[in-house]
Amino acid sequence: MTRHQKRLSVPKSWPVERKTATFTVKAGAGPHGEDGVPLLILLRDVLGYADSRKEARYALSTDAVLVNGDEINDEERPIGMFDILAFPDRDEYYRIFPDEGGRLTLTAIDADSAESRLGKVEGKRQVTGGVTQLSLHDGTNVTVEDEATYSANDSIVVDNESKEVVAHFPYEEGALVTAVRGNHAGKVGEVAEIDVTLGSGSNIVRVDPVDEAATDEPFETVEEYVVVIDENFIEGGAADSEDEGDDE
Known part of the structure; x- marks a missing residue:
């Protein structure tokens, strides 16, 4: 399987120029499905913190880059909507957010805001032990106790360290x-x-x-x-x- 992705066929949400070269890096397996942008593109093409894949790999090997609070060592790890990208040594924190063209951009936030991430509830089901599992837009799951509180299309805020729900925004008129x-x-x-x-x-x-x-x-x-x-x-x-x- 090829390690490359043609620029002309990347999802519209990817923040890459399509006519400057034929290929760009291909996203690896992970969250966000085909909409996920490889971390390498953000580090190299968007932020300019690396000039090559080799430099990006070195930066990741030093645990200098966090995604949703976790140390990431794979430069092809997909990054998508509402993920938190953190550079603690630089004291820089970003939230991935769509702009008016639907293209994913990096929105600067403070350290406190970077401690949690937003997730859209796309489904829920009962799992072993009678606990309710919420399926989020990025493919991750969160368990909660009060099933009746949450519905599809609601949004929740998940703490990056504890992985617990710390806020809930219902999908309703006025939201x-x-x-x-x-x-x-x-x-x-x-x-x-x-x-x-x-x-x-x-x-x-x-x-x-x-x-x-x-x-x-x-x-x-x-x-x-x-x-x-x-x-x-x-x-x-x-x-x-x-x-x-x-x-x-």
């Missing part, structure tokens, strides 16, 4: 959401109405701008494209992602 895919990716607003579609079709969500005085307009999108967030998750600026490097 603050961001669109993560589609024509309205990156937009933020409050759920005005959830139009339930009978049959197998997707529910339609109508979203109003948070600030009525702003120039943003209401929009509609499918339920799968919105994630409930807390206002703290949209603070901070995106890191510069202009520089692109070589692939090897």
Whole structure:
């Protein structure tokens, strides 16, 4: 199996230039499925902290890079929406967040915010011992005790050290959401109405701008494209992602 990925065919969410070279690095197995961006791309092409795969491997071998609180040694490890990328030695912390084009960007956050990550609940089921297991958008699972508290499309905040749920944001009218895919990716607003579609079709969500005085307009999108967030998750600026490097 090839270790490379053609730039022209990478997911639209990947923060790479598509016409500067033929190939880029291929994501390894892990969370986020095919949408996951290889860590090497963020270290080399976005942040410029490594000039090559070899330099990135060395940095990772020193345990200088944390993803969701865990030391990562694989430069192909997929990174995706709402992951926390931390460089403790540099005192730099980032949250992966979609911009208005749906492209994943690095949003600078403080050390306290980097101690937990947001996850969208995509399903739940009973496991051994009568405990409820929540399946999150990135493919990870979290166990909780009060099943009735959580529903699909809710969002939770998971502590990176204890892996326990420390906050819960229900999916309901009035909830603050961001669109993560589609024509309205990156937009933020409050759920005005959830139009339930009978049959197998997707529910339609109508979203109003948070600030009525702003120039943003209401929009509609499918339920799968919105994630409930807390206002703290949209603070901070995106890191510069202009520089692109070589692939090897």
